[in-house]
Amino acid sequence: MAKFFLKSLLLLCLTVIPVMAVNYVIDPLQCLRMAAWYRPLYDSNERMQNPCLARTQTYDTVIIGTSNVENFDPAYMDGALHAATLKLAMAGSTLREQRRILELAIRTGKTKRVVWGVETALLGDDPDRVRDDIVRFPSHFYDTGWKGTLLYLLDPYLTKHYAKMIANRLFGFNEQYTDLRTLNSWQHLFTFSKERALAFYQAVRETNMQVMDVNTVVTDSPENIRQNILQPIRENPDVQFLIFFPPYSILRFVHLYEQNRFWFDTEFTLKEQLIRELLAMDNAEIFEFQDLDAITFHLDNYKDLTHYSKDINSYLMDSLASGKRRIRPGESPTTSLSRIRTQVENFQLSQVE
Secondary structure: OHHHHHHHHHHHHHHHHHHHHHHHHHOOOOOOOOOOOOOOOOOOOHHHHHHHHHHHOOOOEEEEOOHHHOOOOHHHHHHHHOOOEEEOOOOOOOHHHHHHHHHHHHHOOOOOEEEEEOOHHHOOOOOOOOOOOOOOOOHHHHOOOHHHHHHHHHOOHHHHHHHHHHHHHHHOOOHHHOOOOOOOOOHHHOOOOHHHHHHHHHHHHHHOOOOOOOOOOOOOOOHHHHHHHHHHHHOOOOOEEEEEEOOOOHHHHHHHHHHOHHHHHHHHHHHHHHHHHHHOOOOEEEEEOOOOHHHHOOHHHEOOOOOEOHHHHHHHHHHHHHOOOEEOOOOOOOHHHHHHHHHHHOOOHHHOO
Protein backbone atom coordinates (compact mmCIF):
# COMPACT_ATOMS: atom_id res chain seq x y z
CA MET A 1 0.00 0.00 0.00
CA ALA A 2 2.82 2.38 0.94
CA LYS A 3 4.67 1.50 -2.27
CA PHE A 4 1.54 2.19 -4.34
CA PHE A 5 1.11 5.53 -2.59
CA LEU A 6 4.73 6.51 -3.26
CA LYS A 7 4.44 5.52 -6.92
CA SER A 8 1.24 7.51 -7.27
CA LEU A 9 2.84 10.51 -5.59
CA LEU A 10 5.88 10.26 -7.85
CA LEU A 11 3.69 10.02 -10.95
CA LEU A 12 1.69 13.01 -9.79
CA CYS A 13 4.86 15.03 -9.24
CA LEU A 14 6.24 14.05 -12.65
CA THR A 15 2.99 15.24 -14.22
CA VAL A 16 2.26 18.36 -12.20
CA ILE A 17 5.70 19.88 -11.73
CA PRO A 18 6.49 20.20 -15.47
CA VAL A 19 3.08 21.80 -16.07
CA MET A 20 3.65 24.28 -13.26
CA ALA A 21 7.16 25.01 -14.54
CA VAL A 22 5.92 25.77 -18.06
CA ASN A 23 3.12 27.95 -16.72
CA TYR A 24 5.57 29.78 -14.46
CA VAL A 25 8.05 30.50 -17.24
CA ILE A 26 5.49 31.56 -19.86
CA ASP A 27 2.95 33.04 -17.42
CA PRO A 28 0.35 33.32 -20.21
CA LEU A 29 -2.04 35.69 -18.41
CA GLN A 30 0.82 37.75 -16.91
CA CYS A 31 -0.17 37.14 -13.32
CA LEU A 32 3.43 36.98 -12.10
CA ARG A 33 5.20 39.44 -14.41
CA MET A 34 4.73 41.47 -17.57
CA ALA A 35 5.62 39.62 -20.77
CA ALA A 36 9.21 40.45 -21.66
CA TRP A 37 10.35 37.90 -24.23
CA TYR A 38 7.18 37.35 -26.27
CA ARG A 39 4.33 39.44 -27.62
CA PRO A 40 1.47 39.14 -25.13
CA LEU A 41 -1.99 37.96 -26.06
CA TYR A 42 -4.56 39.08 -23.50
CA ASP A 43 -7.57 36.95 -22.71
CA SER A 44 -11.19 37.96 -23.32
CA ASN A 45 -12.25 36.41 -19.99
CA GLU A 46 -12.07 39.60 -17.94
CA ARG A 47 -12.67 37.83 -14.64
CA MET A 48 -9.42 35.93 -15.12
CA GLN A 49 -7.36 38.43 -17.09
CA ASN A 50 -8.10 41.54 -15.04
CA PRO A 51 -6.66 40.38 -11.70
CA CYS A 52 -3.47 39.41 -13.52
CA LEU A 53 -3.23 42.81 -15.18
CA ALA A 54 -3.86 44.53 -11.85
CA ARG A 55 -0.90 42.66 -10.35
CA THR A 56 1.71 43.28 -13.01
CA GLN A 57 0.88 46.35 -15.15
CA THR A 58 2.10 49.88 -14.46
CA TYR A 59 -0.65 52.36 -13.56
CA ASP A 60 -1.89 54.85 -10.99
CA THR A 61 -5.55 54.99 -12.09
CA VAL A 62 -8.03 52.19 -12.74
CA ILE A 63 -11.47 52.28 -14.29
CA ILE A 64 -13.96 49.64 -13.17
CA GLY A 65 -17.54 48.80 -14.03
CA THR A 66 -19.52 46.69 -16.47
CA SER A 67 -19.69 46.63 -20.28
CA ASN A 68 -20.60 50.32 -20.27
CA VAL A 69 -16.97 51.18 -19.46
CA GLU A 70 -15.38 48.68 -21.87
CA ASN A 71 -15.22 51.30 -24.64
CA PHE A 72 -13.23 53.79 -22.59
CA ASP A 73 -9.85 54.43 -24.19
CA PRO A 74 -7.12 54.31 -21.51
CA ALA A 75 -4.90 56.57 -23.62
CA TYR A 76 -7.68 59.18 -23.82
CA MET A 77 -8.12 58.91 -20.05
CA ASP A 78 -4.39 59.37 -19.55
CA GLY A 79 -4.55 62.69 -21.37
CA ALA A 80 -7.73 63.90 -19.70
CA LEU A 81 -6.75 62.98 -16.15
CA HIS A 82 -2.94 63.22 -16.48
CA ALA A 83 -2.80 59.61 -15.39
CA ALA A 84 -1.52 56.15 -16.22
CA THR A 85 -4.76 54.24 -16.65
CA LEU A 86 -5.57 50.53 -16.56
CA LYS A 87 -9.04 49.43 -17.66
CA LEU A 88 -10.45 46.68 -15.43
CA ALA A 89 -14.01 46.50 -16.75
CA MET A 90 -15.96 43.25 -16.42
CA ALA A 91 -18.99 42.79 -18.65
CA GLY A 92 -22.09 41.77 -16.70
CA SER A 93 -20.28 42.03 -13.39
CA THR A 94 -21.95 42.39 -10.02
CA LEU A 95 -20.91 44.96 -7.44
CA ARG A 96 -19.25 42.21 -5.40
CA GLU A 97 -17.09 41.27 -8.40
CA GLN A 98 -16.19 44.91 -8.93
CA ARG A 99 -15.22 45.20 -5.29
CA ARG A 100 -12.96 42.14 -5.65
CA ILE A 101 -10.98 43.63 -8.55
CA LEU A 102 -10.93 47.06 -6.87
CA GLU A 103 -9.48 45.70 -3.65
CA LEU A 104 -6.86 43.71 -5.53
CA ALA A 105 -5.77 46.80 -7.47
CA ILE A 106 -5.55 48.81 -4.25
CA ARG A 107 -3.55 46.07 -2.49
CA THR A 108 -0.83 46.42 -5.10
CA GLY A 109 -0.08 49.88 -3.73
CA LYS A 110 -0.21 51.40 -7.23
CA THR A 111 -3.77 52.74 -7.27
CA LYS A 112 -4.13 56.45 -6.51
CA ARG A 113 -7.40 57.08 -8.36
CA VAL A 114 -10.45 54.97 -9.21
CA VAL A 115 -12.94 55.86 -11.94
CA TRP A 116 -16.06 53.82 -11.24
CA GLY A 117 -19.06 53.52 -13.52
CA VAL A 118 -21.77 52.51 -11.03
CA GLU A 119 -24.74 50.83 -12.68
CA THR A 120 -27.86 51.88 -10.80
CA ALA A 121 -29.54 48.70 -12.05
CA LEU A 122 -27.28 46.75 -9.67
CA LEU A 123 -27.86 48.70 -6.45
CA GLY A 124 -30.59 46.41 -5.08
CA ASP A 125 -28.74 43.19 -5.86
CA ASP A 126 -27.59 40.50 -3.41
CA PRO A 127 -24.34 41.87 -1.91
CA ASP A 128 -22.63 38.47 -2.07
CA ARG A 129 -23.57 37.54 -5.63
CA VAL A 130 -20.90 36.71 -8.18
CA ARG A 131 -21.57 35.53 -11.72
CA ASP A 132 -21.19 31.76 -11.88
CA ASP A 133 -24.04 31.30 -14.36
CA ILE A 134 -21.87 31.55 -17.49
CA VAL A 135 -18.40 30.55 -16.30
CA ARG A 136 -17.12 29.94 -12.80
CA PHE A 137 -15.83 32.96 -10.92
CA PRO A 138 -12.07 32.38 -10.41
CA SER A 139 -11.70 33.46 -6.78
CA HIS A 140 -8.14 32.13 -6.59
CA PHE A 141 -7.03 34.69 -9.19
CA TYR A 142 -7.80 37.41 -6.64
CA ASP A 143 -5.65 35.78 -3.94
CA THR A 144 -2.15 37.28 -4.11
CA GLY A 145 -0.74 34.81 -1.57
CA TRP A 146 1.09 31.56 -2.27
CA LYS A 147 -2.13 29.55 -2.48
CA GLY A 148 -3.56 31.78 -5.19
CA THR A 149 -0.30 31.59 -7.15
CA LEU A 150 -0.21 27.80 -6.85
CA LEU A 151 -3.80 27.45 -8.08
CA TYR A 152 -3.06 29.82 -10.96
CA LEU A 153 -0.12 27.67 -12.09
CA LEU A 154 -2.35 24.60 -11.97
CA ASP A 155 -5.43 26.14 -13.59
CA PRO A 156 -6.51 24.17 -16.69
CA TYR A 157 -7.83 27.37 -18.26
CA LEU A 158 -4.24 28.26 -19.14
CA THR A 159 -4.23 25.41 -21.66
CA LYS A 160 -7.13 27.09 -23.47
CA HIS A 161 -5.19 30.34 -23.56
CA TYR A 162 -2.12 28.59 -24.99
CA ALA A 163 -4.31 27.46 -27.89
CA LYS A 164 -5.32 31.07 -28.51
CA MET A 165 -1.67 32.17 -28.41
CA ILE A 166 -0.69 29.54 -30.98
CA ALA A 167 -3.61 30.46 -33.25
CA ASN A 168 -2.60 34.10 -33.06
CA ARG A 169 1.03 33.33 -33.79
CA LEU A 170 0.29 31.08 -36.77
CA PHE A 171 -2.82 32.63 -38.30
CA GLY A 172 -3.24 36.08 -36.77
CA PHE A 173 -6.41 35.08 -34.93
CA ASN A 174 -7.39 37.10 -31.83
CA GLU A 175 -5.22 40.02 -32.97
CA GLN A 176 -7.63 42.41 -31.24
CA TYR A 177 -6.43 41.02 -27.92
CA THR A 178 -2.83 42.17 -28.30
CA ASP A 179 -3.43 45.81 -27.30
CA LEU A 180 -4.63 46.88 -23.85
CA ARG A 181 -5.96 50.10 -25.34
CA THR A 182 -8.66 48.29 -27.32
CA LEU A 183 -8.99 45.13 -25.23
CA ASN A 184 -12.66 44.06 -25.04
CA SER A 185 -13.91 47.23 -26.72
CA TRP A 186 -17.04 46.53 -28.76
CA GLN A 187 -17.66 49.90 -30.43
CA HIS A 188 -16.77 48.50 -33.87
CA LEU A 189 -19.15 45.55 -33.56
CA PHE A 190 -22.46 47.43 -33.44
CA THR A 191 -24.52 50.08 -35.13
CA PHE A 192 -25.68 52.95 -32.95
CA SER A 193 -28.91 54.46 -34.22
CA LYS A 194 -32.37 55.64 -33.28
CA GLU A 195 -33.88 52.88 -35.42
CA ARG A 196 -31.94 50.17 -33.59
CA ALA A 197 -32.74 51.56 -30.13
CA LEU A 198 -36.45 51.92 -30.93
CA ALA A 199 -36.60 48.41 -32.38
CA PHE A 200 -35.04 47.07 -29.19
CA TYR A 201 -37.54 49.04 -27.10
CA GLN A 202 -40.50 47.69 -29.06
CA ALA A 203 -39.15 44.15 -28.79
CA VAL A 204 -38.74 44.24 -25.01
CA ARG A 205 -42.21 45.75 -24.60
CA GLU A 206 -43.84 43.10 -26.76
CA THR A 207 -42.06 40.23 -25.01
CA ASN A 208 -42.09 41.85 -21.56
CA MET A 209 -38.35 41.24 -21.44
CA GLN A 210 -36.71 42.24 -18.17
CA VAL A 211 -34.44 45.26 -18.29
CA MET A 212 -32.62 43.85 -15.28
CA ASP A 213 -30.20 40.93 -15.40
CA VAL A 214 -32.37 37.87 -14.83
CA ASN A 215 -30.07 36.82 -11.98
CA THR A 216 -30.29 40.16 -10.18
CA VAL A 217 -32.17 39.96 -6.89
CA VAL A 218 -33.95 43.30 -6.53
CA THR A 219 -34.46 44.34 -2.91
CA ASP A 220 -34.78 47.69 -1.20
CA SER A 221 -31.97 46.84 1.23
CA PRO A 222 -28.97 49.19 1.07
CA GLU A 223 -26.61 46.38 2.11
CA ASN A 224 -25.20 45.96 -1.40
CA ILE A 225 -24.10 49.58 -1.67
CA ARG A 226 -22.82 49.57 1.91
CA GLN A 227 -20.63 46.50 1.48
CA ASN A 228 -19.46 46.83 -2.08
CA ILE A 229 -19.25 50.58 -2.73
CA LEU A 230 -19.16 52.58 0.50
CA GLN A 231 -17.00 50.23 2.57
CA PRO A 232 -14.01 50.07 0.18
CA ILE A 233 -14.15 53.85 -0.30
CA ARG A 234 -14.12 54.44 3.46
CA GLU A 235 -11.30 51.95 3.97
CA ASN A 236 -9.06 53.74 1.47
CA PRO A 237 -9.09 57.46 2.33
CA ASP A 238 -5.87 58.09 0.36
CA VAL A 239 -7.43 56.87 -2.89
CA GLN A 240 -9.53 59.31 -4.93
CA PHE A 241 -12.81 57.92 -6.26
CA LEU A 242 -14.60 59.43 -9.24
CA ILE A 243 -18.05 57.84 -9.24
CA PHE A 244 -20.32 58.32 -12.22
CA PHE A 245 -23.75 57.02 -13.19
CA PRO A 246 -23.76 55.86 -16.85
CA PRO A 247 -26.37 57.61 -19.01
CA TYR A 248 -28.91 54.92 -19.87
CA SER A 249 -31.28 55.95 -22.63
CA ILE A 250 -34.59 57.41 -21.49
CA LEU A 251 -36.26 54.32 -22.97
CA ARG A 252 -34.61 52.13 -20.35
CA PHE A 253 -36.15 54.15 -17.51
CA VAL A 254 -39.51 54.32 -19.27
CA HIS A 255 -39.60 50.56 -19.76
CA LEU A 256 -38.59 49.92 -16.14
CA TYR A 257 -41.35 52.29 -15.00
CA GLU A 258 -43.90 50.51 -17.18
CA GLN A 259 -42.76 47.02 -16.29
CA ASN A 260 -42.19 47.08 -12.54
CA ARG A 261 -42.84 50.17 -10.41
CA PHE A 262 -41.21 48.54 -7.38
CA TRP A 263 -37.94 48.10 -9.25
CA PHE A 264 -38.13 51.66 -10.53
CA ASP A 265 -38.78 53.18 -7.09
CA THR A 266 -36.22 50.93 -5.40
CA GLU A 267 -33.49 51.91 -7.83
CA PHE A 268 -34.17 55.60 -7.22
CA THR A 269 -34.36 55.20 -3.44
CA LEU A 270 -31.05 53.33 -3.27
CA LYS A 271 -29.39 55.77 -5.63
CA GLU A 272 -30.45 58.67 -3.39
CA GLN A 273 -29.01 56.88 -0.34
CA LEU A 274 -25.76 56.24 -2.18
CA ILE A 275 -25.41 59.86 -3.26
CA ARG A 276 -26.06 61.11 0.29
CA GLU A 277 -23.36 58.82 1.70
CA LEU A 278 -20.83 59.70 -1.00
CA LEU A 279 -21.35 63.45 -0.56
CA ALA A 280 -20.11 63.08 3.01
CA MET A 281 -16.82 61.47 1.93
CA ASP A 282 -13.76 63.61 1.28
CA ASN A 283 -12.21 61.13 -1.16
CA ALA A 284 -15.25 60.69 -3.41
CA GLU A 285 -16.68 62.83 -6.21
CA ILE A 286 -20.02 62.01 -7.86
CA PHE A 287 -20.99 62.74 -11.45
CA GLU A 288 -24.56 62.48 -12.75
CA PHE A 289 -25.33 61.81 -16.41
CA GLN A 290 -28.61 59.89 -16.25
CA ASP A 291 -30.73 63.05 -16.30
CA LEU A 292 -28.86 64.61 -19.22
CA ASP A 293 -31.54 64.64 -21.91
CA ALA A 294 -29.09 65.90 -24.54
CA ILE A 295 -27.67 62.36 -24.41
CA THR A 296 -30.45 60.14 -23.08
CA PHE A 297 -33.14 61.37 -25.52
CA HIS A 298 -30.76 61.24 -28.49
CA LEU A 299 -31.13 57.60 -29.51
CA ASP A 300 -28.43 57.68 -32.18
CA ASN A 301 -26.08 57.38 -29.20
CA TYR A 302 -27.32 53.85 -28.40
CA LYS A 303 -27.29 50.29 -29.70
CA ASP A 304 -30.00 49.21 -27.22
CA LEU A 305 -31.59 50.68 -24.08
CA THR A 306 -28.41 51.10 -22.03
CA HIS A 307 -25.23 50.81 -24.12
CA TYR A 308 -23.89 53.97 -25.73
CA SER A 309 -21.18 54.80 -28.25
CA LYS A 310 -17.53 55.59 -27.64
CA ASP A 311 -18.17 59.29 -28.30
CA ILE A 312 -20.25 59.36 -25.12
CA ASN A 313 -17.40 57.72 -23.21
CA SER A 314 -15.12 60.56 -24.33
CA TYR A 315 -17.68 63.14 -23.19
CA LEU A 316 -17.97 61.43 -19.81
CA MET A 317 -14.21 61.43 -19.34
CA ASP A 318 -13.89 65.11 -20.28
CA SER A 319 -16.63 65.90 -17.75
CA LEU A 320 -14.89 63.96 -15.00
CA ALA A 321 -11.65 65.80 -15.74
CA SER A 322 -13.25 69.26 -15.73
CA GLY A 323 -15.71 68.72 -12.88
CA LYS A 324 -18.68 69.21 -15.18
CA ARG A 325 -21.85 67.34 -14.12
CA ARG A 326 -20.48 66.85 -10.61
CA ILE A 327 -22.91 66.73 -7.68
CA ARG A 328 -21.16 68.91 -5.14
CA PRO A 329 -21.42 68.90 -1.34
CA GLY A 330 -24.39 70.99 -0.30
CA GLU A 331 -26.39 70.17 -3.41
CA SER A 332 -29.55 68.11 -3.08
CA PRO A 333 -29.10 64.44 -3.98
CA THR A 334 -32.69 64.33 -5.24
CA THR A 335 -32.48 67.04 -7.91
CA SER A 336 -31.39 64.76 -10.74
CA LEU A 337 -33.67 61.95 -9.55
CA SER A 338 -36.68 64.26 -9.65
CA ARG A 339 -35.68 65.39 -13.12
CA ILE A 340 -35.49 61.79 -14.40
CA ARG A 341 -38.81 60.90 -12.79
CA THR A 342 -40.47 63.91 -14.43
CA GLN A 343 -38.94 62.95 -17.79
CA VAL A 344 -40.32 59.43 -17.44
CA GLU A 345 -43.79 60.36 -16.20
CA ASN A 346 -44.25 62.91 -19.01
CA PHE A 347 -42.56 60.86 -21.71
CA GLN A 348 -43.88 60.82 -25.26
CA LEU A 349 -42.19 58.76 -27.94
CA SER A 350 -42.19 61.80 -30.20
CA GLN A 351 -39.68 63.47 -27.86
CA VAL A 352 -36.76 61.24 -28.79
CA GLU A 353 -34.37 62.25 -31.54
